[in-house]
Amino acid sequence: xxxxxxxxxxxxxxxxxxxxxxKNHKLLLIDNFTKKNILKEYNRQPLLINKSMNSRIxxxxxxxxxxxNIDCSNYTGFSRAFKSFMPxxxxxxxxxxxxxxxxxxxxxxxxxxxxxxxxxFNLITCIKDFNPNCHMIxxxxxxxxxxPNIDIEEGWIDVAHNKRKQKFLYPRQASSLxxxxxxxxxxxxxxxxxxxxxxxxxxxxxxxYGIKSNNKIxxxxxFPEFSYDDLFGTVLNRFIVQAVAGIPLTVYGxxxxxxxxxxxIDTVKCINIALKNPAKKGSLEIYNQFTxxxxxxxxxAKVKKALxxxxxxxxxxxxxxPRIEAEKHYYNASNQKMKKLGLKPSLLTDEVIIDIAxxxxxxxxxxxxxxxxxxxxx
Amino acid sequence: xxxxxxxxxxxxxxxxxxxxxxKNHKLLLIDNFTKKNILKEYNRQPLLINKSMNSRIxxxxxxxxxxxNIDCSNYTGFSRAFKSFMPxxxxxxxxxxxxxxxxxxxxxxxxxxxxxxxxxFNLITCIKDFNPNCHMIxxxxxxxxxxPNIDIEEGWIDVAHNKRKQKFLYPRQASSLxxxxxxxxxxxxxxxxxxxxxxxxxxxxxxxYGIKSNNKIxxxxxFPEFSYDDLFGTVLNRFIVQAVAGIPLTVYGxxxxxxxxxxxIDTVKCINIALKNPAKKGSLEIYNQFTxxxxxxxxxAKVKKALxxxxxxxxxxxxxxPRIEAEKHYYNASNQKMKKLGLKPSLLTDEVIIDIAxxxxxxxxxxxxxxxxxxxxx
Numbered sequence: 001x002x003x004x005x006x007x008x009x010x011x012x013x014x015x016x017x018x019x020x021x022x023k024n025h026k027l028l029l030i031d032n033f034t035k036k037n038i039l040k041e042y043n044r045q046p047l048l049i050n051k052s053m054n055s056r057i058x059x060x061x062x063x064x065x066x067x068x069n070i071d072c073s074n075y076t077g078f079s080r081a082f083k084s085f086m087p088x089x090x091x092x093x094x095x096x097x098x099x100x101x102x103x104x105x106x107x108x109x110x111x112x113x114x115x116x117x118x119x120x121f122n123l124i125t126c127i128k129d130f131n132p133n134c135h136m137i138x139x140x141x142x143x144x145x146x147x148p149n150i151d152i153e154e155g156w157i158d159v160a161h162n163k164r165k166q167k168f169l170y171p172r173q174a175s176s177l178x179x180x181x182x183x184x185x186x187x188x189x190x191x192x193x194x195x196x197x198x199x200x201x202x203x204x205x206x207x208x209y210g211i212k213s214n215n216k217i218x219x220x221x222x223f224p225e226f227s228y229d230d231l232f233g234t235v236l237n238r239f240i241v242q243a244v245a246g247i248p249l250t251v252y253g254x255x256x257x258x259x260x261x262x263x264x265i266d267t268v269k270c271i272n273i274a275l276k277n278p279a280k281k282g283s284l285e286i287y288n289q290f291t292x293x294x295x296x297x298x299x300x301a302k303v304k305k306a307l308x309x310x311x312x313x314x315x316x317x318x319x320x321x322p323r324i325e326a327e328k329h330y331y332n333a334s335n336q337k338m339k340k341l342g343l344k345p346s347l348l349t350d351e352v353i354i355d356i357a358x359x360x361x362x363x364x365x366x367x368x369x370x371x372x373x374x375x376x377x378x
Numbered sequence: 379x380x381x382x383x384x385x386x387x388x389x390x391x392x393x394x395x396x397x398x399x400x401k402n403h404k405l406l407l408i409d410n411f412t413k414k415n416i417l418k419e420y421n422r423q424p425l426l427i428n429k430s431m432n433s434r435i436x437x438x439x440x441x442x443x444x445x446x447n448i449d450c451s452n453y454t455g456f457s458r459a460f461k462s463f464m465p466x467x468x469x470x471x472x473x474x475x476x477x478x479x480x481x482x483x484x485x486x487x488x489x490x491x492x493x494x495x496x497x498x499f500n501l502i503t504c505i506k507d508f509n510p511n512c513h514m515i516x517x518x519x520x521x522x523x524x525x526p527n528i529d530i531e532e533g534w535i536d537v538a539h540n541k542r543k544q545k546f547l548y549p550r551q552a553s554s555l556x557x558x559x560x561x562x563x564x565x566x567x568x569x570x571x572x573x574x575x576x577x578x579x580x581x582x583x584x585x586x587y588g589i590k591s592n593n594k595i596x597x598x599x600x601f602p603e604f605s606y607d608d609l610f611g612t613v614l615n616r617f618i619v620q621a622v623a624g625i626p627l628t629v630y631g632x633x634x635x636x637x638x639x640x641x642x643i644d645t646v647k648c649i650n651i652a653l654k655n656p657a658k659k660g661s662l663e664i665y666n667q668f669t670x671x672x673x674x675x676x677x678x679a680k681v682k683k684a685l686x687x688x689x690x691x692x693x694x695x696x697x698x699x700p701r702i703e704a705e706k707h708y709y710n711a712s713n714q715k716m717k718k719l720g721l722k723p724s725l726l727t728d729e730v731i732i733d734i735a736x737x738x739x740x741x742x743x744x745x746x747x748x749x750x751x752x753x754x755x756x
Contacts, residue, residue, distance in 0.1 A: 075484060106453060106503050113495065117562075121491065125484050148546070150539040159537055159549070161528040164708070168526070171537070171546035173568060180569050184495075184562045190551060191558050195702045195756070324573045330542070378573070 001275070004028045004085060006072050006119070007093030009053055010035060012139070012267055014224040015213030016091060019268045020275075021062040028085045029053065030078075032071040034115065035096065035232065036225070042101075044229035044371045047241070047363050048211075048220060056221050072119040082126040089135040089275055090127070094119045095185075099143070099176035099323075101231045103378040109177045116181040117188065124192045124200075132198055135278040137271060140186060140204040142260050142290060142333065143179035144172040147326050152333035155204065155286020175325045176378070190284050199279040203270060206260035206290030209236035210352070211359050213268045223359075224264075229371040235296065236261065238372060239303045240353065243314045244360045245367045249304075252374070253321030255297035258331040260290025263346040273341045288335045291345035306350035307357055322377035379653070380404045382463060384450050384497070385471030387411060387431055390517070390645055392602040393591030394469060397646045398653075399440040406463045407431065408456075410449040412493065413474065413610065414603070420479075422607035422749045425619070425741050426589075426598060434599050450497040460504040467513040467653055468505070472497045473563075477521070477554035477701075478754040479609045487555045494559040495566065502570045502578075510576055513656040515649060518564060518582040520638050520668060520711065521557035522550040525704050530711035533582065533664020553703045554756070568662050577657040581648060584638035584668030587614035588730070589737050591646045601737075602642075607749040613674065614639065616750060617681045618731060621692045622738045623745045627682075630752070631699030633675035636709040638668025641724040651719045666713045669723035684728035685735055700755035 003020060007013040008029035017029050031053065039045065050056060053067045070077045072094040082090075095116040096102065102112035120138070127134045145152045148171070157170045169190055172183040189200050211223050227233045228241035239249045262270075270289050279285035294302070304314035321327065339345070346352070360367070381398060385391040386407035395407050409431065417423065428434060431445045448455045450472040460468075473494040474480065480490035498516070505512045523530045526549070535548045547568060550561040567578050589601050605611045606619035617627045640648075648667050657663035672680070682692040699705065717723070724730070738745075 075488075106507075109503070110453075110496065110499060113499065114492070117491065117495070118488065121488060125487070129484075149544045150537065150542040153539075157537070157539065159528065159535070161531075161535065164528040166527045168549035169551070171544075171549055172565070173547070173572070175569075175573070177569070180565055183565050187550070187558055187561050187565070191553075191555070194551070195553070 004087040004090040011224045013093045018222045021060045026064040029067045046225040092138045099178045100376040102178035104376045120185045136200045140202045142206045146173040147329040193284045197282040201285045203289040207234040210264035230374045248315035248317035254327040265346045306353035322374040382465040382468040389602045391471045396600045399438045404442040407445040424603040470516045477556045480556035481756040482754045498563045514578045518580045520584045524551040525707040571662045575660040579652045581667040585612040588642035608752045626693035626695035632705040640668045643724045684731035700752040
């Protein structure tokens with residue numbers, strides 16, 4: 001299959017590229033290092049810094065892989081690449097993925113909205129105009145749903161009202177501009193899919209943890225750049241860095257916020273499942289992509305318990321919540337569709353936590369404790 | 379009250395400015411003539427071309443009115459004006475209002491999304507940062523709802539699901555990029571209102587017809603520029619121009635598409651009602667702003683019947699629908715909230731249609747028949 005991967009250098013993009021390279025696809029990887037540049041601009045460094053994309057590609061066995069430095073929010077450059085490659089499928093990660101960054105200030109908020117929406121708009125219009133049969137796989141987020149008082153279904157809900165019925169997109173109400181940009185993506189994609197009979201898979205993913213795309217991989221060139229800072233670090237990865245660095249895990253607020261989490265290994269498995277089960281023409285296929293629900297307190301306790309086994313003594317500290325979010329809420333989200341298609345979840349065991357901690361320990365000298373505390377509040 | 383009117387030169391903006399000027403408010407009118415420039419760029423002319431904004435303002439009795447040429451999608455200029463004026467209320471019309479323009483091509487689509495979303499983002503962030511008590515009144519559109527198979531409520535719906543309940547924004551699914559940009563506005567505003575306890579009124583308006591903001595006004599300097607072309611003309615205004623020009627009213631497709639319509643006089647009344655009944659802090663108050671539902675066939679028949687009284691013989695011609703839209707659908711939308719607050723609708727009588735036709739007849743030489751047939755299809 002000819003597959004374009006947008007945002008191929010990212011935390012999900014690079015592991016996905018590595019995994020798909022082993023399946024004999026022809027790949028075109030696209031990135032313009034926006035996130036890397038933002039990290040520099042805001043003086044945050046990832047734990048791991050990768051070699052150049054081209055030198056990493058050479059390490060892969062599959063020689064049918066190319067990389068292009070293209071800004072997906074620039075239509076001219078992007079559409080040229082799309083037309084000359086003519087992908088069968090596009091995996092779209094070319095979005096700014098951070099809630100705290102999007103809430104940093106006016107500039108960062110608009111940059112997130114514009115980058116994410118424009119990349120999505122450019123991609124879906126290229127598909128419509130040049131290759132309507134192309135399957136788009138796109139990362140949404142569980143955060144689009146927010147924390148409603150009813151069960152969260154997988155993307156859609158049947159509403160009965162005054163003795164009539166209608167199936168709607170499940171109503172979305174997020175708690176950051178980043179998450180809101182993803183709601184706008186969903187609105188836009190459903191519009192195009194419906195009107196032009198296109199095929200889009202939207203993966204509503206929970207926060208991801210881990211460093212490997214596959215347990216057999218140990219070459220760090222195949223790991224993604226790993227962020228643990230206040231802007232781009234996700235909660236569990238940040239906790240394990242704090243534990244290894246010997247500083248308290250910082251729980252925001254009461255710690256009763258419940259979310260669905262997923263191992264990076266499963267993210268890549270889900271992408272493969274989505275590739276093998278393309279959305280039908282005219283259908284926006286939505287999956288809730290997480291494997292387990294935890295409160296932040298439970299996550300912290302799990303890290304403490306696991307790392308005790310390797311003699312790391314973990315402290316936990318509650319700090320004032322820098323975010324505006326419900327700290328006590330109902331949360332029950334469905335995640336059956338991926339399992340029905342064969343996903344065998346890699347759960348959050350002590351072993352998984354220890355494995356991540358051992359990777360971090362290897363790079364302990366690179367941990368910068370000053371970039372972990374939240375500096376962006378809303 | 380100190381009121382900013384964004385998009386003050388527009389079809390709704392200028393009549394609103396004229397009406398509010400008579401209520402002794404202090405007004406700051408803002409426009410950068412984007413729509414006027416687009417009309418030029420695409421070789422469409424409105425029926426009426428107004429004098430400069432400053433010369434028209436001088437004709438108003440109220441001397442507490444200023445005009446500034448500012449692009450609301452430019453944060454620096456817009457925020458400076460906002461901070462120095464510090465409005466009690468802002469009426470936000472600074473959006474590109476055309477479905478066909480938004481569907482013309484990639485450039486026009488993105489321009490609509492960017493202009494509308496960025497103007498709304500700049501305004502709501504100014505309110506949040508500089509004057510959180512300011513009441514924002516914003517034009518949404520009935521088109522955000524699309525044509526669902528259940529009754530359309532006023533902005534919100536209670537959903538019962540698995541024995542639990544949640545009130546949600548009424549799910550939205552539009553049929554043009556323009557209408558989709560308004561859905562994105564709604565998502566964005568609900569996010570800000572909820573998080574920062576702001577006050578926003580969102581008026582989900584149906585297609586508007588007419589030329590006067592008030593039956594007592596006859597000075598054409600107080601009329602808005604009146605578009606009847608394929609890009610910016612609304613259906614009923616276009617029909618009456620076609621009738622006066624002696625060419626057939628062009629009904630798109632079967633003509634069974636039902637929408638809610640409103641007289642420009644009532645638009646202005648609704649803005650006044652919204653000003654007098656500000657949304658509460660933390661509340662996104664949504665009204666469905668139309669007075670009567672008609673199918674396109676009914677509209678055409680009404681024009682034919684009314685204009686027969688003044689010896690204008692009206693032809694009606696069905697043409698291939700240039701839009702992708704449901705031509706047979708359920709449609710039942712609520713519009714009770716404005717009436718409960720005192721709106722006495724100005725209905726679509728023969729007299730109203732004749733009055734608009736007489737205005738058009740006066741300018742019959744300016745009608746360009748070539749700009750009426752749809753050139754943008756989707």
